[in-house]
Structure formats: structure tokens, C-alpha cells
């Protein structure tokens with residue numbers, strides 16, 4: 001497939017209007033039939049099949065930035081790149097952004113290594129302004145390793161999104177994990193929600209999320225499509 005699947009072109013063809021100076025936010029994740037996003041103890045699960053995973057990588061190309069929480073960065077060591085797309089197809093690569101209040105990101109994580117090896121964009125790490133010596137030390141180590149540190153006064157989502165917008169991020173794909181999903185939904189800052197549902201059951205010990213019902217009610221069904229054995233469902237803030 002040398003261009004984004006028609007499903008993505010269709011759902012992103014419908015524009016969202018926002019009043020604030022912030023990026024347009026797409027929240028996306030893959031879940032099991034019993035609404036789990038990870039296994040026991042937060043173990044990473046590859047829930048998406050090949051077709052929906054390729055779709056997710058195309059969706060990455062449609063955003064300026066791609067965000068995960070530090071919990072995800074520590075447990076999954078993600079790359080947040082577009083390696084599942086066919087080689088030689090020109091596309092843009094989003095900037096990886098990690099929400100990391102206390103600068104816990106590992107200096108030898110794949111995001112930093114890929115950047116150092118010229119295989120990825122410079123990761124941005126959003127952390128709190130603080131005088132705490134240990135955090136300042138970790139901040140310096142991350143910076144020396146190649147990360148761009150962005151200090152946020154309050155580390156609250158509206159302020160963070162405003163800062164990202166001022167740095168040129170006009171569209172942001174938020175990929176989780178559980179806390180980040182909950183925070184974004186609760187904050188009412190989700191413009192699109194794209195959920196991949198895989199036909200597997202993880203069981204009660206898996207990691208789920210809790211979507212605030214009042215905030216969810218502001219999102220309405222947009223489209224759905226079967227991709228391989230998965231189903232992808234999109235919602236739009238209207």
C-alpha cells in the first residue's frame with residue numbers, strides 16, 4: 001500500500017474546528033475485546049494485526065507529533081516511527097514526545113538511540129519545572145544524550161498543548177498509555193478517537209483504562225472498518 005488507507009483519508013477528510021491555540025488531537029490505542037490495552041503487570045501486548053498496525057503507522061505520518069506517557073516509554077521502549085510502511089514511499093515522520101513530569105525516561109531508550117544513530121527524529125521530553133536535584137540531574141543526562149527538554153510550569157494538558165502549538169505542533173497523535181488516555185479524555189481535549197479492537201481476550205488481570213462518561217459523550221461515532229481480523233472505529237468531537 002503506497003498511500004494511506006481510504007479509511008484514514010475519509011476520517012481525516014472531515015475537519016475539526018478548535019478555538020484554542022493548540023494542536024488538533026487524535027487519541028488512539030489498540031484494545032482487546034475486554035477493553036485491555038496491556039497484559040498482566042503492564043506487559044506490552046501486540047494487539048493489532050498487520051493490517052491495522054500498518055494503518056496506525058500511516059496515521060502517524062498524518063501528524064506533526066506523536067505522544068506517549070513515560071509509563072509507556074518505560075514499559076514498551078517504543079520507537080514511534082513508521083517502519084511498517086513500504087520502503088521508498090515518501091512520507092513525513094512525527095516528532096516523538098514523552099510526557100514525563102519527573103524525567104524518568106531512560107537515556108538508552110530506543111527513541112534516543114534512534115535519534116543518535118540518525119534513524120529517528122529528536123525526542124521531546126515534557127517535564128516539570130523543579131529545583132529537585134535528582135530530577136535536574138536526570139534532565140541534564142537526557143539532554144546530553146540528545147533529548148530536547150521542554151519544561152512546563154504546571155504540566156497540565158492545556159498548558160502543554162499550548163506550548164507544543166507554539167513550537168509548531170499543529171496535529172498531535174496521542175498513543176497512550178492508560179493514564180494519558182484517561183487524562184486526555186477527561187480534559188475534553190480529544191478531537192478524534194481512533195480505537196482498534198482486536199478479537200482477543202486478555203482477562204481481568206490485564207491493564208485497562210477508564211474513560212470519563214461525560215467527556216466521552218462529546219464524541220460521536222464517525223466510521224468503522226474491518227482491517228484483517230481487527231475492527232477500527234473512529235469518533236469525532238462535534
Ligand SMILES: NC(=O)C1=CN([C@@H]2O[C@H](COP(=O)(O)OP(=O)(O)OC[C@H]3O[C@@H](n4cnc5c(N)ncnc54)[C@H](O)[C@@H]3O)[C@@H](O)[C@H]2O)C=CC1
Nearest residue numbers: 029030037038042069070071072101176177178179180183
Ligand atoms: N494497546 C495500546 O494501544 C497501548 C498500550 N499501552 C500500555 O499502557 C501501559 C502504560 O500506561 P501507564 O502506566 O498508565 O502510563 P502512561 O503511558 O499513561 O504514562 C503515565 C505518565 O504520564 C504522565 N502523565 C499522565 N497524565 C498526565 C497529565 N495529565 N499531565 C502531565 N503528565 C501526565 C505522568 O508522568 C505519568 O507518570 C503500558 O503497559 C503499555 O503497554 C500504551 C500505549 C498504547
Ligand SMILES: Nc1nc(O)c(N)c(N[C@@H]2O[C@H](COP(=O)(O)O)[C@@H](O)[C@H]2O)n1
Nearest residue numbers: 030045046047048076078079080081175
Ligand atoms: N496500534 C497499536 N497496537 C498495538 O497492539 C499496540 N501495542 C500499540 N502500542 C502503542 O505503540 C507503541 C509502540 O510503538 P512502536 O511499535 O515501538 O513504534 C507503544 O508504546 C504504544 O504506544 N499500538
